[in-house]
Amino acid sequence: MKITATEVRYVADLAHLELTEAEVERMAHDLDDILTHIEKLNELDTANVAPMAQVLYEAEDTATLRADQEGATLANAVALKNAPQAGAGYFKVPKVIER
Amino acid sequence: MDIATLTIGAIQEGLRKKTFSAAELTAETLRRAEQENTRTNAYLTFSGKRAQEAARTVDEKLARGEDAGPLAGVPVGIKDVIITKDLLTTCGSRLLADYIPPYDATAIERLEKAGGVVVGKCNCDEFAMGSSNENSAFGPVKHPQFPDRVPGGSSGGPAAAVAQGTAVVSLGSDTGGSIRQPASFCGVVGVTPTYGRVSRYGLVAFASSLDHIGPFARNVHDAALLLQVIAGRDSRDATSAFAPVPDYTASLTRDVRGLKIGLPKEYFQGGASETDAQIEKGVALLRKQGCEVVDISLPHTEYAIACYYIICTAEASSNLARYDGVRYTSRSRNATTLSEMYRMTRGEGFGAECKRRIMLGTYVLSAGYYDAYYLKAQKVRALIAGDFQKAFQTVDAIVTPVSPFPAFKLGEKVDDPLAMYLSDIYTITGSLAGIPCMSVPCGRTSEGLPVGMQILTRHFNEPGMFQLAAAFERAGGFAI
Numbered sequence: 001m002k003i004t005a006t007e008v009r010y011v012a013d014l015a016h017l018e019l020t021e022a023e024v025e026r027m028a029h030d031l032d033d034i035l036t037h038i039e040k041l042n043e044l045d046t047a048n049v050a051p052m053a054q055v056l057y058e059a060e061d062t063a064t065l066r067a068d069q070e071g072a073t074l075a076n077a078v079a080l081k082n083a084p085q086a087g088a089g090y091f092k093v094p095k096v097i098e099r
Numbered sequence: 100m101d102i103a104t105l106t107i108g109a110i111q112e113g114l115r116k117k118t119f120s121a122a123e124l125t126a127e128t129l130r131r132a133e134q135e136n137t138r139t140n141a142y143l144t145f146s147g148k149r150a151q152e153a154a155r156t157v158d159e160k161l162a163r164g165e166d167a168g169p170l171a172g173v174p175v176g177i178k179d180v181i182i183t184k185d186l187l188t189t190c191g192s193r194l195l196a197d198y199i200p201p202y203d204a205t206a207i208e209r210l211e212k213a214g215g216v217v218v219g220k221c222n223c224d225e226f227a228m229g230s231s232n233e234n235s236a237f238g239p240v241k242h243p244q245f246p247d248r249v250p251g252g253s254s255g256g257p258a259a260a261v262a263q264g265t266a267v268v269s270l271g272s273d274t275g276g277s278i279r280q281p282a283s284f285c286g287v288v289g290v291t292p293t294y295g296r297v298s299r300y301g302l303v304a305f306a307s308s309l310d311h312i313g314p315f316a317r318n319v320h321d322a323a324l325l326l327q328v329i330a331g332r333d334s335r336d337a338t339s340a341f342a343p344v345p346d347y348t349a350s351l352t353r354d355v356r357g358l359k360i361g362l363p364k365e366y367f368q369g370g371a372s373e374t375d376a377q378i379e380k381g382v383a384l385l386r387k388q389g390c391e392v393v394d395i396s397l398p399h400t401e402y403a404i405a406c407y408y409i410i411c412t413a414e415a416s417s418n419l420a421r422y423d424g425v426r427y428t429s430r431s432r433n434a435t436t437l438s439e440m441y442r443m444t445r446g447e448g449f450g451a452e453c454k455r456r457i458m459l460g461t462y463v464l465s466a467g468y469y470d471a472y473y474l475k476a477q478k479v480r481a482l483i484a485g486d487f488q489k490a491f492q493t494v495d496a497i498v499t500p501v502s503p504f505p506a507f508k509l510g511e512k513v514d515d516p517l518a519m520y521l522s523d524i525y526t527i528t529g530s531l532a533g534i535p536c537m538s539v540p541c542g543r544t545s546e547g548l549p550v551g552m553q554i555l556t557r558h559f560n561e562p563g564m565f566q567l568a569a570a571f572e573r574a575g576g577f578a579i
Contacts, residue, residue: 003462007462008458011458011461011462011465012458014461014465015416015420015445015457015458015461016420016423016438016441016442016445017442017445017446017449017454017457017458018442018443018445018446018447019446019454020446023451023454027454027455027458030455030516030517031455031458031459031462033516033517034408034459034516034517034520035459035462037404037405037517037520038405038408038409038472039405040401040402040405041402041405041406041409041475041476041479042475043402044399044402044478044479044482046475046478046479046482049478049479049481049482050478050481051474051477051478051480051481052477052478052480052481052484053308053477054308054338055294055295055308055484055532055533055558057293057533057558057559058558059340059341059342060341062341064337066334074201074202078201079201081199081201082197082198082199082201082426082427082428083425083426083427084424084425084428084429084430085430091425091426093425093437093440094434094435094436094437094439094440095437096437
């Protein structure tokens with residue numbers, strides 16, 4: 001086993017993801033299969049390979065910086081429109097600090 | 100008019116000769132799409148009002164003798180991961196079942212400005228994660244010709260809409276094959292342009308170093324024309340490319356004699372694969388058109404799936420963190436604390452595949468594992484991209500099957516995620532390298548299932564890719 005139910009619960013906690021007991025069990029099994037396949041990468045010696053974080057291609061130099069000008073933004077009410085709970089111009093969440 | 104056979108060119112001619120108006124074409128498309136949808140579930144939302152308004156604008160412009168744009172009156176389906184202002188955009192997820200975006204994606208703005216008519220939002224795997232369209236929270240899409248089979252995924256809806264004639268063209272998104280694979284399964288043209296060629300402003304992010312927007316069409320010309328309209332730099336997407344957009348349709352009639360095509364041995368199974376046999380027929384046809392065909396090797400192909408499923412899940416776990424029950428999504432009714440709000444909203448809202456990818460991505464990025472997984476995968480990605488770079492020193496294009504097999508049965512792979520992942524083997528490599536690639540129809544198996552031929556070429560060589568695809572189409576390759 002590459003991954004145990006305890007580890008699945010730990011990772012689910014990191015991801016803020018509630019899983020049922022049945023899901024935990026299934027997840028351990030599925031992730032185990034996938035992680036076993038992923039081990040294949042260890043066959044390759046990559047000691048002298050530079051990591052590729054983005055697609056790179058030959059291109060001329062370009063001016064990627066724009067002028068610092070004000071543009072249109074979403075109005076407060078528009079930005080809040082899809083919120084499950086909003087009020088006084090803010091997103092509302094359950095109380096975080098008791099007082 | 101028969102929408103199922105209409106091309107962009109035929110629509111322009113019909114409008115010019117007043118055989119039909121854009122309003123009539125739109126009404127007929129919507130009628131047919133709503134009727135067909137009970138069978139295929141290709142659309143999640145129809146945008147009747149918006150479509151009729153766009154059509155009216157086109158008709159008014161034409162009546163005044165003005166240019167109504169290269170896509171004037173063309174009915175377009177949009178994958179539901181691309182944001183449309185004031186029009187429900189669900190991403191195939193329960194979490195966004197009621198999400199009404201406040202703005203349009205750049206690609207939508209551009210195609211509407213060109214006269215295109217958005218008829219609806221097409222079904223897809225939840226957040227574009229899947230290879231069969233069975234991961235949609237709103238039910239799977241069924242293959243238009245084989246209702247017991249999948250249309251492919253994750254852009255199953257856009258592919259099916261074009262194949263069944265309820266859109267003339269459509270927009271999908273591709274992260275590891277999500278345009279090319281459903282295009283091949285449904286027998287239509289699907290294009291994944293160079294990474295950065297089309298702005299992703301308004302494309303709901305899945306894996307940012309891999310996501311693309313691209314067109315579906317029933318012929319090469321229409322795909323090239325739609326790409327022409329949506330391609331080009333957009334200051335709202337920092338990864339969009341500055342490279343000028345050439346005239347894609349001008350490349351379609353160019354001679355292919357002397358073009359050098361590579362066949363990578365790693366993409367052919369040998370033995371009795373019907374898919375391979377069709378692709379070999381296609382390659383023979385290209386040879387007959389005067390192309391030179393050579394065997395090549397892309398030696399790191401077998402590592403692509405492992406590499407891809409580390410990178411895409413790592414990026415997905417970060418991108419999907421925004422669905423937290425605060426800003427866009429519904430919120431769990433059972434949550435009373437902040438922590439419960441996050442955990443329960445996500446636990447109740449995400450489907451099984453999204454959960455799996457969030458978990459795998461979080462695992463590979465968790466403390467102590469970064470070097471072993473994410474960094475390792477980025478290095479292997481460089482090796483895979485290097486394989487292509489080396490190949491393109493000697494060949495102009497590479498030709499392969501799109502998928503090892505044609506459309507499979509609904510439910511066939513749904514319980515075996517690894518088997519599902521492995522079906523993406525031929526499309527993932529091009530995505531990792533960020534090169535342009537496309538699927539063109541290449542006949543059918545003995546059962547009548549469409550087979551797709553993949554054409555891959557170097558960065559920004561879309562003209563060369565379309566040139567080859569168009570020559571193949573003219574020579575009768577689609578029905579070979």
